[in-house]
Amino acid sequence: MEYTVHKLGKMAGVSTRTLRYYDEIGILKPARINSSGYRIYGRAEVDRLQQILFYKELGVGLEDIKAIIDDPAFDAETALREHLEKLLHKKAQLEILIDNVRKTLASREGRITMSDQEKFAGFKEKLIAENEQKYGKEAREKYGEEAVERSNQAFKNMSQADYAKMQELEVEMRKVLAEAMTSGDPAGPLAQKAAALHKEWLTMAWGQYNKEAHAGLTQLYVDDERFTAYYDREQPGTAAFLRDAVQIYTGMKK
Amino acid sequence: MEYTVHKLGKMAGVSTRTLRYYDEIGILKPARINSSGYRIYGRAEVDRLQQILFYKELGVGLEDIKAIIDDPAFDAETALREHLEKLLHKKAQLEILIDNVRKTLASREGRITMSDQEKFAGFKEKLIAENEQKYGKEAREKYGEEAVERSNQAFKNMSQADYAKMQELEVEMRKVLAEAMTSGDPAGPLAQKAAALHKEWLTMAWGQYNKEAHAGLTQLYVDDERFTAYYDREQPGTAAFLRDAVQIYTGMKK
DNA sequence: CTTGACCTTAACGTAACGTAAATGTTTATA
DNA sequence: TATAAACATTTACGTTACGTTAAGGTCAAG
Numbered sequence: 052m053e054y055t056v057h058k059l060g061k062m063a064g065v066s067t068r069t070l071r072y073y074d075e076i077g078i079l080k081p082a083r084i085n086s087s088g089y090r091i092y093g094r095a096e097v098d099r100l101q102q103i104l105f106y107k108e109l110g111v112g113l114e115d116i117k118a119i120i121d122d123p124a125f126d127a128e129t130a131l132r133e134h135l136e137k138l139l140h141k142k143a144q145l146e147i148l149i150d151n152v153r154k155t156l157a158s159r160e161g162r163i164t165m166s167d168q169e170k171f172a173g174f175k176e177k178l179i180a181e182n183e184q185k186y187g188k189e190a191r192e193k194y195g196e197e198a199v200e201r202s203n204q205a206f207k208n209m210s211q212a213d214y215a216k217m218q219e220l221e222v223e224m225r226k227v228l229a230e231a232m233t234s235g236d237p238a239g240p241l242a243q244k245a246a247a248l249h250k251e252w253l254t255m256a257w258g259q260y261n262k263e264a265h266a267g268l269t270q271l272y273v274d275d276e277r278f279t280a281y282y283d284r285e286q287p288g289t290a291a292f293l294r295d296a297v298q299i300y301t302g303m304k305k
Numbered sequence: 306m307e308y309t310v311h312k313l314g315k316m317a318g319v320s321t322r323t324l325r326y327y328d329e330i331g332i333l334k335p336a337r338i339n340s341s342g343y344r345i346y347g348r349a350e351v352d353r354l355q356q357i358l359f360y361k362e363l364g365v366g367l368e369d370i371k372a373i374i375d376d377p378a379f380d381a382e383t384a385l386r387e388h389l390e391k392l393l394h395k396k397a398q399l400e401i402l403i404d405n406v407r408k409t410l411a412s413r414e415g416r417i418t419m420s421d422q423e424k425f426a427g428f429k430e431k432l433i434a435e436n437e438q439k440y441g442k443e444a445r446e447k448y449g450e451e452a453v454e455r456s457n458q459a460f461k462n463m464s465q466a467d468y469a470k471m472q473e474l475e476v477e478m479r480k481v482l483a484e485a486m487t488s489g490d491p492a493g494p495l496a497q498k499a500a501a502l503h504k505e506w507l508t509m510a511w512g513q514y515n516k517e518a519h520a521g522l523t524q525l526y527v528d529d530e531r532f533t534a535y536y537d538r539e540q541p542g543t544a545a546f547l548r549d550a551v552q553i554y555t556g557m558k559k
Numbered sequence: 560c561t562t563g564a565c566c567t568t569a570a571c572g573t574a575a576c577g578t579a580a581a582t583g584t585t586t587a588t589a
Numbered sequence: 590t591a592t593a594a595a596c597a598t599t600t601a602c603g604t605t606a607c608g609t610t611a612a613g614g615t616c617a618a619g
Contacts, residue, residue, distance in 0.1 A: 057596060067597085072576055087584055089597055109406050113575070128413055135406045138399060145396050148364050152389045155363065159382055311565065321566090326607055341615055343566055367606070 053082075054092045063100050078117045079103060110138060136254050217255050224248035225285075228293055232286060237295035246300035249293065262301040269294040307336075308346045317354050332371045333357060364392060386501075390508045471509050478502035479539075482547060486540060491549035500554035503547065516555035523548040 056067040073079035074090060079099055081090035092100075099120065106116040111134055119127050224245055231241035253268065254260040272278040272290040282290035298304035310321040327333035328344060333353055335344035346354075353374065360370040365388055373381050478499050485495035507522065508514040526532040526544040536544035552558035 055597075066576080068576060068578085071598090076575090087597070088599095089584085108402075109409065110402050128410065131406055131410055131413075135403065135410065138403050138406065142396065142399050142403065145392060145399065148362075149389065149392050149396065152363050152385055152392065156382065156385055156389065159385075309566075320607080322607060322609085325567090330606090341566075342568095343615085 052094060052097075054097070056090050056092075059092045059097065059100065062097070063104060065100075065104070073100075073103070073113075076113065076117075078113055109134065132251070135251075136260055139254055140260075217252060220248055220252040220255070224252060228289060228296075229286060231296070232289065232292050237292055238299050242292070242296040243300055245293065246296045249297060250300070262303065266294075266298050266301045266303040269297040306348060306351075308351070310344050310346075313346045313351065313354065316351070317358060319354075319358070327354075327357070327367075330367065330371075332367055363388065386505070390505075390514055393508055394514075471506060474502055474506040474509070478506060482543060482550075483540060485550070486543065486546050491546055492553050496546070496550040497554055499547065500550045503551060504554070516557065520548075520552050520555045520557040523551040 054062065056070045060067050060070055070079070070090070070092075074081060079096060082093040082096055083091050085091050102120050103113075103116055106119060107113070109131070111119070111130075115130060115134075119130060227241055227248060228245040231237075231239060231245050234241065236242060249269070250260065250265060253265055257264070269290075272282055273294050279290045282293065295304075308316065310324045314321050314324055324333070324344070324346075328335060333350060336347040336350055337345050339345050356374050357367075357370055360373060361367070363385070365373070365384075369384060369388075373384055481495055481502060482499040485491075485493060485499055488495065490496060503523070504514060504519060507519055523544075526536055527548050533544045536547065549558075
């Protein structure tokens with residue numbers, strides 16, 4: 052089967068412009084060019100386009116897609132996982148936005164017309180909140196309570212499906228962690244997998260991720276007895292083991 | 306108080322480039338230019354920048370912001386409401402994305418490596434689903450059941466807060482609608498407000514909105530006795546009144 | 560008088576195409 | 590077979606909100 056831009060485009064549901072653009076950036080080149088200069092695509096190109104569209108569907112950028120499908124050694128899983136984090140972060144931001152728009156609308160409806168000062172105050176509050184999230188570690192060292200408070204906030208905008216997913220993640224993490232502890236090596240593959248799962252869980256809980264906060268939080272699990280009790284309930288030392296695994300995972304300690 | 310780009314930028318947390326760009330596109334011009342060609346901003350400009358940043362915070366584009374703050378007659382509420390719809394739609398899309406990435410990751414973990422065919426099949430399914438949403442009216446005329454089925458699907462990715470909001474919206478809509486019915490005029494302000502509220506509710510339920518589907522759905526409320534019973538339980542004729550109001554609201558009927 | 564901090568304009572880069580514009584090729588039909 | 594419709598090509602500007610040089614003036618301090 053051979054296709055021109057039009058036929059292939061129709062088949063796959065993309066524009067001819069898209070196919071020419073893909074040719075231009077080298078992500079999908081036609082099998083050959085015929086005597087009239089037309090692009091001719093074959094089976095292999097159809098398959099490749101399907102792959103491209105698949106990843107595009109996931110919101111991956113074309114450059115990254117190229118890397119994924121061109122390099123067989125490429126770690127697609129890591130790439131997808133990082134991408135997932137970006138998406139979760141984006142979603143969290145969107146939810147804050149939606150909330151703010153609704154609040155604005157509500158205040159208008161109630162004729163409580165916010166003053167510009169109040170609007171700006173709200174704006175600054177958000178900036179501060181973002182900063183606090185970025186530099187959460189330092190802040191948490193001083194205000195441990197507040198950090199917990201904030202993390203609870205993240206739950207407000209979480210869907211039921213998200214919540215279920217989080218619980219699943221935690222269950223699996225604890226399972227893997229328990230198994231890892233039998234070996235006793237926080238640098239081992241199982242312990243590292245547990246750290247990775249914990250990272251995913253954390254990303255959901257905070258709508259964001261950074262290594263320092265991750266390492267800091269697991270340290271808190273050890274320092275704060277309420278957390279320690281929770282993690283150590285099945286097996287004493289679990290919180291400390293998780294902290295060690297995460298410190299290695301995040302590169303905070305070798 | 307007078308500010309140069311640097312001072313104002315620091316105060317408001319934006320870059321000097323941003324201020325120059327705002328000057329360039331005419332959304333924020335300095336109060337005056339001094340003898341050295343420097344931009345000098347005053348109190349009024351600080352206020353205006355705060356307004357700009359406020360709307361930007363809501364994700365509104367600069368062009369729209371300009372329209373909002375320049376034209377005192379501009380209907381900011383409608384603009385915000387439309388913007389909210391866009392955001393909700395975006396969020397729904399994002400959730401589908403996140404789900405797909407997770408599924409992909411899950412299938413990789415389980416070594417069930419999806420074949421390209423399967424991937425593409427999933428991709429097509431989504432395209433079809435999108436089409437069905439776009440041309441939902443025709444489809445629903447033939448498959449009323451399926452439409453309901455699909456709308457139920459939208460709930461899957463809805464957060465608890467969203468759900469609560471939806472219920473609130475419906476309660477308010479019914480309240481306004483009941484009040485509007487005492488006048489008996491589906492073109493009156495109250496009836497039109499009810500239609501607007503119903504639109505907002507619908508946008509949440511479907512993650513998307515279009516007039517045809519809106520009008521079609523309210524017609525369905527009248528045609529399908531299960532819906533009619535639901536809407537008419539307090540007051541007979543409510544479903545028909547809502548349909549009339551929405552047909553006028555959407556411009557499907559004068 | 561120099562240094563450094565600040566200011567200016569100009570202009571390219573970004574992501575992924577949409578949309579002409581100008582023009583050549585293939586196919587269907589009268 | 591002539592011609593129109595459908596399809597192909599390349600080129601290049603537009604989109605959004607700035608970031609980032611580049612090349613060069615201004616101003617206060619030491």
